[in-house]
Amino acid sequence: MDVIDLRSDTVTWPTEAMREAMASAPVGDDVYGEDPTVNELEAESAALLGKEAGLFVASGTMGNLTAALTHCGRGDEMIVGREAHMFRYEAGGSAALGGIHPHILDVQPDGTLKLDAIRRAIRGDNDHFPRTRLICLENTQGTIGGIPITAAYTAQVGAIAREHNLKLHIDGARIFNAAVALGVPASQLVAQADSVSFCLSKGLCAPVGSVLVGSKAFIREARRVRKSLGGGMRQAGILAAAGLVALRTMIERLAEDHANACALAEGLAALPYIEIDMSRVQTNMVFFDLAENAPVSAETLAERLRVEYHILMRPYPGYTRKFRAVTHYWIGQSQVKQVLEAMRQLLA
Numbered sequence: 001m002d003v004i005d006l007r008s009d010t011v012t013w014p015t016e017a018m019r020e021a022m023a024s025a026p027v028g029d030d031v032y033g034e035d036p037t038v039n040e041l042e043a044e045s046a047a048l049l050g051k052e053a054g055l056f057v058a059s060g061t062m063g064n065l066t067a068a069l070t071h072c073g074r075g076d077e078m079i080v081g082r083e084a085h086m087f088r089y090e091a092g093g094s095a096a097l098g099g100i101h102p103h104i105l106d107v108q109p110d111g112t113l114k115l116d117a118i119r120r121a122i123r124g125d126n127d128h129f130p131r132t133r134l135i136c137l138e139n140t141q142g143t144i145g146g147i148p149i150t151a152a153y154t155a156q157v158g159a160i161a162r163e164h165n166l167k168l169h170i171d172g173a174r175i176f177n178a179a180v181a182l183g184v185p186a187s188q189l190v191a192q193a194d195s196v197s198f199c200l201s202k203g204l205c206a207p208v209g210s211v212l213v214g215s216k217a218f219i220r221e222a223r224r225v226r227k228s229l230g231g232g233m234r235q236a237g238i239l240a241a242a243g244l245v246a247l248r249t250m251i252e253r254l255a256e257d258h259a260n261a262c263a264l265a266e267g268l269a270a271l272p273y274i275e276i277d278m279s280r281v282q283t284n285m286v287f288f289d290l291a292e293n294a295p296v297s298a299e300t301l302a303e304r305l306r307v308e309y310h311i312l313m314r315p316y317p318g319y320t321r322k323f324r325a326v327t328h329y330w331i332g333q334s335q336v337k338q339v340l341e342a343m344r345q346l347l348a
């Protein structure tokens with residue numbers, strides 16, 4: 001990469017190995033279920049997460065939307081965090097396309113929803129109420145810091161879901177970051193979930209795509225939903241080939257991104273006008289605030305980083321002084337050093 005791009009791990013380019021795998025991927029028509037590479041990716045994804053079946057989708061947003069539309073009918077309700085990507089950053093798709101009513105709960109600083117709040121949010125049988133169908137969690141909880149959510153907490157939410165005959169969906173866009181950070185297999189983190197969507201196109205570096213996993217019956221239904229959303233992708237094996245390389249070679253190395261995020265955060269914490277809570281740096285995200293009395297505004301800082309240092313880092317959408325820097329495959333130790341030196345100069 002010719003710039004140092006810390007805006008997100010979505011910006012990652014595919015690796016050479018991915019480009020080679022894409023060039024030689026066997027393909028077929030995936031709408032007929034005949035693309036061998038897509039089939040392999042779906043099976044491998046399901047096995048990795050301990051589920052029966054998988055479905056290759058175009059994006060994390062499509063994975064979450066397909067799950068919500070498969071679990072819920074019009075007028076049904078899903079319980080979801082106020083800070084969750086599914087609520088904040090998915091263009092209201094589940095409401096617009098599925099008529100699904102979101103029941104919003106506060107996200108705690110540790111990324112969880114309070115168990116009591118979930119219990120209280122579940123509707124009783126009353127003609128006045130929507131019907132609660134679904135609970136959604138996010139792991140890692142990206143919008144508040146990239147916080148990994150433990151298997152023990154998820155099991156408690158799963159138990160509530162089962163007790164009330166609800167489904168549990170996990171937006172696991174970065175589930176492998178959580179698994180690596182917590183030192184447990186990803187399958188353990190989602191054992192209680194009815195569906196999980198995870199992204200190939202973030203820290204794992206594939207150019208496009210996410211996989212939705214769940215039971216065979218759920219995925220059969222989700223295939224129909226994906227088709228209705230225009231997500232039947234034909235010779236998608238070209239893309240799935242990169243996804244297979246991602247699953248086979250890019251998961252363990254996420255630990256390097258976490259170490260680089262830590263180094264970046266420690267360096268930033270030592271600079272003036274930077275407010276940062278080190279205890280929240282647990283995976284590949286560094287959130288920090290620019291102090292009000294800083295010699296540059298957030299916009300000027302972002303602009304000067306871009307123009308003078310070829311570093312892309314911006315205030316987080318919806319905030320004015322809060323920045324999010326995300327480390328990934330294309331950010332190594334030398335890039336971290338360059339960013340810290342640029343920040344030191346601009347804040348002097």
Ligand code: TLP
Nearest residue numbers: 008010059060061062085089142171173
């Ligand atoms: N997140 C993007 C932006 O949309 C904010 C980012 O840069 O982090 N779930 C989570 C937790 C996500 O962070 C994202 C993307 C998605 C779902 C959606 O994935 P895509 O972008 O593939 O639709």
